[in-house]
Amino acid sequence: MALPKHASPLERIWHYTYLVICALIFLFLIAPILIVIPLSFNAEPYFTFTDKMLSFDPEGYSTRWYDLLLTFGMNAPGAERDFSWWSDAWANAAWIKAAKNSVIIGFFSTILATVLGTLAALGLSRPEMPYRRAIMAILISPMIVPIIIVATGMFFFYSSVGLANSYLGVIMAHATLGIPFVIITVTATLVGFDHSLTRASASLGANPTTTFFRVIMPLILPGVISGALFAFVVSFDEVVVVLFVADFDQQTIPRQMWNGIREQISPAILAVATLLVVVSIALLTTVEFLRRRSEKMRGLSPG
Amino acid sequence: MADVSLTSPISAPTGAALTTADGKPLKAALASAQARAKRRAFFLVLPLLLFVLITFIVPIGQMLHRSVHNNSFTEHRDFGTNERTPIMTNLGAWFDENPAGTEPDEAAYAALVADLRGLRELRAQGQVGTRINYDVSGTRSLFTKSARRAERLEPPFKEALLDVDEDWADPELWRAMRDASSPYTLNFYLAAVDLTRDETGAVVQVNENRRVYVTLFIRTLLLSALITGLCFLLGFPVAHLLATLPLRYSNLLMILVLLPFWTSLLVRTTSWIVLLQSQGVVNDTMVALGIIGDDGRVQMIYNQIGTIIAMTHILLPFMVLPLYSVMRPIDPSYVRAARSLGASSWTAFRRVYLPQTVPGIGAGSLLVFILAVGYYITPALVGGSSGQLISNLIAFHMQDSLNWSLAAALASLLLGGVLILYWLYDRLVGIDNLKLG
Incomplete structure (x- = not known):
């Protein structure tokens, strides 16, 4: 986007204005995510920068909200922080419970969505697949249909078959919501897949199972892992279905946050938000790394 | 792969089709x-x-x-034993015998009282009252009150019931009960678009002060269009x-x-x-910069402005990613050619560059x-x-008014x-072209 030497003054002005506009839009995109990080270290229960924070006075900062995340819901939060304190926190603290639930539900729904989704993507990317377009449309639709409709439907259905208020129900619901992301990512990886490799493997005497695990799988693995990470994030971030089909026992982090935001919002929410931002940065880095690796492996990218 | 035998011309009769090794x-x-x-x-896709x-x-x-189906006027389900009992059967029979518009006579009232007594035994008067209340508001208490006294009522039942509450003579109520006596109804769809039926069964608009749904549908469409427009303006x-x-x-900036x-x-x-928030960072900054006074803090959250700003921010990546994937392969030499042929930079953008981005604009906006x-x-x-x-x-x-049929009707219109x-x-775009990062 370099400006040519012969650009007129007006064009120069426009060019720099344009860059400023873009910078502002990037600021709009990123500032709301980064702003919660310093605010979560606020010593006061406010959502704004206090004078002490602005003058970088260490007294203006504290980790009390992170501490609250640990102690909230504990039997004896004031006790000395020895082994029994930590085991109390592990067993009773509300946010730790929610985190455990989030990870359990996220893990199993990701496995379910990834296994089923990868198999289906393999079928869908074969040229001889019948009704490809219609089936693809059905499988992607959980991403498009408004979440409240999905949650409403699942509430009635799961109540009638006895899956409501159970881990299995939430896991199945979250897997359904994660499937479109797995399908999209894995089929995108398979677009550049060279099918002569599978034929070569077959002609060398490998049966379909060996071909899958020794030839196809290593090549599409980056795409599968990206899809799995997407599915995990979808489940990790999902709140509406949890609101409708889960019970108190299946409280997840987003559900706990939802309560916090609706009832009384405290900087403890910002501490959770900061931790979640860190998680999303880690996930994004992984996915970008995998994407580049996959592109390199398939020779799509210059570097 | 079926293996084709190419050595067959000798054995095969002339003119016959080619055959494989197994004939x-x-x-x-x-x-x-x-x-x-x-x-x-297909079997790979089948499990999913x-x-x-x-x-x-x-x-x-x-x-x-x-x-389209609501049986709370015709069936009672005991949540403990899961036993289903038909209710309001006498009145249902009277509705079957008499065509719509018949003035309810003593037989109708007698059937009603018999049914109310049945409701009292099953404790189902609340359920029935709620169901009729969806159609004719303010009638729930009518059912609970009358069911409570039904046991002591003596014939003639018409006078007796009207004595309990003269609202029982309301023709609209009778119309609503007749509609509800069949579990299949389109009335919830009518309610979802602010329509109702009058006592003759004709479709009319509801009272002006109760028209909420059409307004809300329009608001949803307008706000969505506005947010799409804002996303386009920021995303392009x-x-x-x-x-x-x-x-x-660009890979670095893409992270943002x-x-x-x-x-x-x-x-x-x-x-x-x-x-x-009014005590939040944006307002504080504006006060500190002297743009607004301390008493003039702008309310930007918990209203439409908050919804618009937050949703634009959340949906913006869904606009940028499709636009980017269409714009990346556009060859810059087209614009250069336009410029060298004498187009101003604006004309070159408008006539040469913009038309090539239309698929991306369509995909992102939709x-x-x-x-x-x-x-x-x-x-x-x-x-x-x-x-x-x-x-x-x-x-x-779904959660507060518990009018699930109306929620379902609204949901199916949205769906x-x-x-x-x-x-x-x-x-226009093809689902295959959906990309995530």
């Missing part, structure tokens, strides 16, 4: 091989298809059924910049678009609450619009009362609209 005609062998490949592809069918299609279908320059920068830089995309929705919504129309979480948290969308009303009827847009998206 099958080549054409048939090919067809069966293709059918096998088809089946194999079944899973989605059970966890997704069936529940939604069941919910749609609920929008950014996508253009990313597409024209060398890959090294993808990070919001990967960050929890609740986190982003929380940040906007923090930023936009996707953002589809997602915006059904949005629930953000409006629920930052929308206040003026920033609520149709999804929030569905949730209200219908979204599916039409989805079909359009598939036709």
